[in-house]
Amino acid sequence: MFKTIKSNFATADVEVKRQDLYKVVIKYDRLSALIDFLYNNYTYKILNAITCTDWIEEGHFALTYLITTEDRSNTFMIQTLVGREDTKVESFSKKFKQAQIMERDLHEMYGIDFIGNDNLKELSLENWVHTPPLRREFDTLEFVNEHLTFREGREDNVDVKAETKRLRALKKAQKEADKKAKEAADASALKENEDGK
Amino acid sequence: MEEGFLLEQKTLEGDLNSETSHQSSVDFLMNWFRKRSIFVLAYGTGCGAIEMPPTFTSRYDAERLGIRGAATPRQADVIIVSGYCSYKTLRRIIRTYEQMSNPKYVLALGSCTVNGGMYWDSYNTIKKLEDYLPVDMYVNGCMPRPESILEGFIELQKEIGAGKASSWQKYEENHEFYRKNQEAVLGEKVEPSYEADWYLYEGGL
């Protein structure tokens, strides 16, 4: 199988991630062919998920399709890179019914247009007119400050990560101090015992 | 029945009845009935809903204070906004609140309703519930335990008994303010578009 994939989909390189998980990175124009190939020639009939990762620095989205065999013994992870602006991707909702709602979700969260999906209505956000919220150029804090009012009294908010770090360090120091004190106490107790004898 | 439990019940009920106020006897009686019987809408809006089942079932038994669940907004007196409140939920909460019949009260549960809580920088969660709905009683915590919820209820009951809990009047009087805020986060139009005079309408037999 790997050979066929390598020869037929020249750009692809199959990586065995786990015994039941293969990964292949492929150019977008061969994606549909590969999925068809796996669907028709093997028992990869279940679409588990379509996920999207926003690589803003590299300027593209990584779409990952997880398709599984009928007996659920093996999963193929097919990754493909698509552009970030005005993304148009072919829909798989005709082949896999469950793709419909996954694509709808991605459309809502990333603004990816799936051609051939008949219902791309927003799923959990209603009347959303701003940047799709999971794109990384969307700054939630800025949005919140702009659109929502805070109750007074949250201004003393500290940076949570730094605060956690500080607290952890404090805790660690305390723990070590405790340990030392305990060791010292143990040693003195031992000494006393020996003295007692 | 244990000693301690009866004692607790006695304390709670005593607490409930301790309020003496300066109302006319008719008002006092009416408020007394309202305070003794509270139907709570069983509508879990957020993660805090998980604290409601223990409150209403055998362990904490809210029914001994006259508090029980109602399935539909038509029958409910109190809506509990339990925890964080996303826009999508908010729309349903408003709809439900407007379908409840007066007098009606709002009990807000958890930090998220107070100031956004751990969702303080989330793009689709409101931060201050009182901008959108009039709140009678906040119960703080993340999440508040059933004891706190019961205590919140008893405080609410006290206010009802004293005739002080009147958030629904506030909602009617400041309807434009609330509707403006609601529309700011929910988009153009809040369906169904009740006009303010909807509340002044007196029809029927």
Next chain:
Amino acid sequence: MMINLSNYALGHIVLALEMSHLANFFAVLILLSMGTLLFLVKNYALPKSFYALSALLSTSLFLIVYAADYLLFFIGWEVMSITTYFLLSFSVSQKTLHKYIIFAMSSALALFIAILMIYSTQQSFLYSDARESFELMGEFQGVFFLVLILFAIFVKLGVIGFHYWLVDAYEEAHDIFTAFLSAVLSKMGVYALIILVVKVTQPMLALAIIGVMTSIIATFKAIQEDSVKRVLAYSSIAQLGYIVTVLGVADGMSGALYHSLIHTAVKLLLFINIAGVIYMTGRDKFSQLGGLIYKMPQSFVLLLIGIIVLAGMPPLGGFSSKFLIYSALLDTKYLLLLSGVMFSSASAFLYIYKLIYGVYLGHPSHKKLESAKEVSLSFLLPQYLLAFILITLGTFPALIVPYINEILLESSLTTLSFTHAGELISAFAQFNGLIVMSAFGTIFVLVVIFFVSTRSKAKEAKNRFDIAYCGEEPDESTHLHYGYSMGKELARVGILRAIIKNSSSHFYEYLGKQTLSFAELFRKIYSGKLSVNFNIAILFLLLLLWGSLR
């Protein structure tokens, strides 16, 4: 009191017309139906032949009712069947017409054989000799006679198993004619049952059992239907089942007559009402109607009265007749049959609620219904008249007891006792309709006054979508009308599935197929080849020759 209208001797055959109280009772039912249905006629553009045929039909009905001998009765019966066929043919599909004519003709054939059988014993067609003739028949002949007669009548009544033609015909017939079919033609079946069976033989338990089965099965069939007229058709069958039941027991005549009157009135009311709805909206399915209450409030109230009567609820007339039926069954100790009747009557609530919910309550299932208007006075007037009759019979249930008593006396049956019009006294118990009505009415008014004067205000919902719907906001596209699926889940109950799913149509289709294949066998003989035909002709000639030589 019997008035001999005419006696005409034809050789030794005597033909007679006679005016008895029983005949008058049924004549009144015919007149009531014709009188009320005439109001409707001007709303429809009916062909002229419709009127002519209707006139012929009513003539035949009066002939049936006033005939005092089997021959005239049979002539009337036949004319009725044929004119019904032509009247149906205006709007009914070819298949249904075929069903009808096959059933009507076989029923006529059976009736004719039975009549000849009764004639052959005493050479008389007169009703007055019938009882004696029947007793003179042998046991086997007697049973055969009864089977034939009952077959003929059951087809007309649409007793379950013989209702194959009825439901389709009711559904497809013209709205006016459906009302007439249900109100009058089925009553002719009841009249025939009284004249030809009940007056001739002893009370038959088998008849009662058939009646109960009919009412139960028809009720469950009605629950499943989506078409309003089909539900009413099955309901007719079920109501006639009660009449058949009570005619099968001794002393059941009073209940049967009372119920005939109530059923005629209520079915007229319901069919006229539904005709009005169909006239206004052009729709006749529950799944396509709904939400008409505030568009057609008067029709709604009239249908409400109709269904309360149909359900047999106490303050209105339906209870009076049900009460007589129950008392008769209780008195004769047919307790299981009584349970069956009451069971069927309780099951009827479901389709009765569907009838009013599916049409008037809930939400309109189509935008077109929003523009419906109240029907014209020509629809409303007859309904008001019928509703008035039904309410009066509920308040004064014993109002017609003197007349029924005359009929019972005439048939030398035990009469009902009568004190005053408000109190209906049966053999078993009595109830005072006046008190029930006035108690309920007074309490109702008091509750209304109390309710209106309570402190709490009531505000009208802004629009019909302002309903508690789990926080969601339904709109035009949300399917909110529940009329269609009402009662569907009964098919999931093991015992009831057998009733609901099985259908007599399978049997008749099987019968039809067998007949066709049998005919095919004969057709094969005439294969169309000249040589074969020639051989057959030769064979036939030889046979003739052989026959004539012997």
Next chain:
Amino acid sequence: MILLELLLMLLVAYGVGFLYYGLYRNITARFQRRFGPPLWQSFFDSIKFFLKEESTSHGWMFYLGPIIMMSGAITTLFFIPFFKETTNFSGLSSYGNLFVVLYLLVLGPLGNALGVGTGGNPFGAMGVTRGLSRLFALELPFYIAVIAIMSLSGSADISEIAAHQSTMYALAYPLLFIGALFSFIGMMGQSPFDVVGAPVEVYSGPASEFSGKFLALLMSQSAIYTFAKLVLMVNLFLGGAQGFLELLLKTFVLFLFVISFGSLYGRFKTPQSIDFLLKVPTTIAVIGLILATWS
């Protein structure tokens, strides 16, 4: 005089009905190891709903629903005599009979069903449909038992049936009583036949659109209906009563049984309950009927 008596009957039914409801909630609470609400909690609830400032209506038929139901409840009550062998507190029962009462018991709910239908809430209509689907199966064993009783007593008059029992029918004909008892549990809206108003499934069913005073009226009529049904059952099967004490005792025993049964069992789905009722209680009742009237 009769008016005063009727008023007294109504007051007794109203008070005792609500008392029993309070007891019901308390006893169920104890079954569930809870403390339970005050005894008069249901009464408080209904008064509170009357005192609500407003309620939502959907037109005049929506008004009539609860009103018809209340009228039905009161009328039913008046046609059931409280005591046997006396005309005191017999209400209007001499003008009616058992058939009238059996039908009046359904008249109120059917009227209410019309109000529910007008409300336009599909959950309400769903609840009503479930109720009506269940109704005929529910009534069948009860009808069979009642018919047998009428035949045995030779009368359809309730007070005569009550007076006719030298030993109570429940003891003399236990099978009939058991058959009728299953129906009675359903009529009282107890598990396992309480699918009509299942709050988690159909949004509290028929009552889902009623608010404020509509709901208050429904609660009040439910209290009256409860008492009326209990008295009817006592008259038919438990030999009637001669004084208030006996009446309260007998109704309470019956009520206690019903609610204990109800709080111990889960809920049947509609087809399940129809199936069960048509099979088990009906068979029991039919056998009871045959045994009772064999001779």
